[in-house]
Every structure is written in structure tokens, then in C-alpha cells.
Amino acid sequence: MDFNPHFIEFCEKNVEPKDKEKAKFFVGDACELTALLDDSCGDWVKDSTKIVMCVGNTIGIMPDEIKSRIYQQMANVAGVDGVAVMVYWNGNSFGEALQHFYHKNPQLCGPFTGECIDLDTCTLSTPSGYKTHWTTPEEAAEVLKVEGMEIVQLIEKGRGVLAAYRRKV
Incomplete structure (x- = not known):
């Protein structure tokens, strides 16, 4: 599920033929995932x-006011036997990303200067309106705790943080 119909079209065209019966792709709003x-x-x-x-730090570019709903919806869908997995860009690599990715690729988020960077929160907010937040492993654990989730596993791997969680029973 994605809000971008072009992404859904891409997924449908690229799913392995043997997996077509096991995969469904559709446009929608993650705030209403269960329904x-x-x-x-x-x-x-x-x-x-x-x-x-x-996937891919999607949560990092979502507006703050809907993030809690997304965590809750994912946990609802996963249920008591499943697991929700949130993938974050690792805040411990934020400085490297600013220098070697964002600054070198202004076509992606627009040009920016130092005042657009908040190193304390690992957030970049460019004049073009692009905003991204990178999450440290400690922050991911705290967010899931605040959301009332059980952490199944939390892994810091290179530039990523993967957090598997479910609703506490």
C-alpha cells in the first residue's frame, strides 16, 4: 500500500510471476490501514x-501529527501473532548523509544551508519544503515504548535501524 499510484504500478510490474498470487498492491492512506x-x-x-x-525511512518524512496513528495501524494489522517492522535511516549516520548525499543531490530536496540542519534532532528541513528525520536506535526504542509497543527486536545495521514490534498483550 502506498499513496503514490506510480509506485504501486512499479511494484505490480516488478513482482515475480511466482509471487503474484501472494502479493497485492494498492493505493491508500496508511492512517486508515486496517480498514x-x-x-x-x-x-x-x-x-x-x-x-x-x-520501508526506507518513510516514517522519517511523514508529518509528525500522523506518525502515532501509523505505528498503531501497523500493530493492529500485525495482530498478536504477527510483527510490524519500522525501518529508519540511522541518526548516527545523519552527518555523513548531509555531506555525502543531501548536499551533493540538491535535485532531490532542494539546496540548503546550515540553518536548515538540526543536529540535535537529526532533522533536515529545506527551503523547498522537504523535511526528513533520521532516528537513532535509542530514539526508536523510546518511540515504541511511548506508543505502548513490545519491541521484538531492534537492530542497528550500518545506515539503518530496523525495529520489529507488536502491541503489548
Whole structure:
């Protein structure tokens, strides 16, 4: 599920033929994930253990006011036997990313200067309106705690932080 129809089209074209029966792609709003899956997938999604994943630091570019809803929706869909996985860009690599990625690729988020960077929160907010937040492992653990989640596993691996979680029972 993604809000971008072009991304959904890309996924549909690139899923392995052997996996077409096991994968569904559709446009939607992650704030309404539970209802969207009920409407779009019916029993298909109810009859299996689920891994619900938010990839590539998508959470880092979402508006702050909807992030809690996303965590909750993912945990709802995963259920008690499944797991939700949030993938973050690692805040411990934020400085390197600013220098070697964002600054060198202004076509992605617009040019920026030092006042656009908040090193304390690992946040970049450019004049073009682009905003990204990178998350340290410690911050990820705290966010999940505040959201009332059980951390199944939290791994810092290079430029990424992967947090597997579910709702506490």
C-alpha cells in the first residue's frame, strides 16, 4: 500500500510471476490501514500471520501529527501473532548523509544551508519544503515504548535501524 499510484504500478510490474498470487498492491492512506486492508483484501489478509513493514525511512518524512496513528495501524494489522517492522535511516549516520548525499543531490530536496540542519534532532528541513528525520536506535526504542509497543527486536545495521514490534498483550 502506498499513496503514490506510480509506485504501486512499479511494484505490480516488478513482482515475480511466482509471487503474484501472494502479493497485492494498492493505493491508500496508511492512517486508515486496517480498514483499507479489510476493504481491499478481505479474508486474504485475515488468514495469515502478518509482517507489516514501513520501508526506507518513510516514517522519517511523514508529518509528525500522523506518525502515532501509523505505528498503531501497523500493530493492529500485525495482530498478536504477527510483527510490524519500522525501518529508519540511522541518526548516527545523519552527518555523513548531509555531506555525502543531501548536499551533493540538491535535485532531490532542494539546496540548503546550515540553518536548515538540526543536529540535535537529526532533522533536515529545506527551503523547498522537504523535511526528513533520521532516528537513532535509542530514539526508536523510546518511540515504541511511548506508543505502548513490545519491541521484538531492534537492530542497528550500518545506515539503518530496523525495529520489529507488536502491541503489548
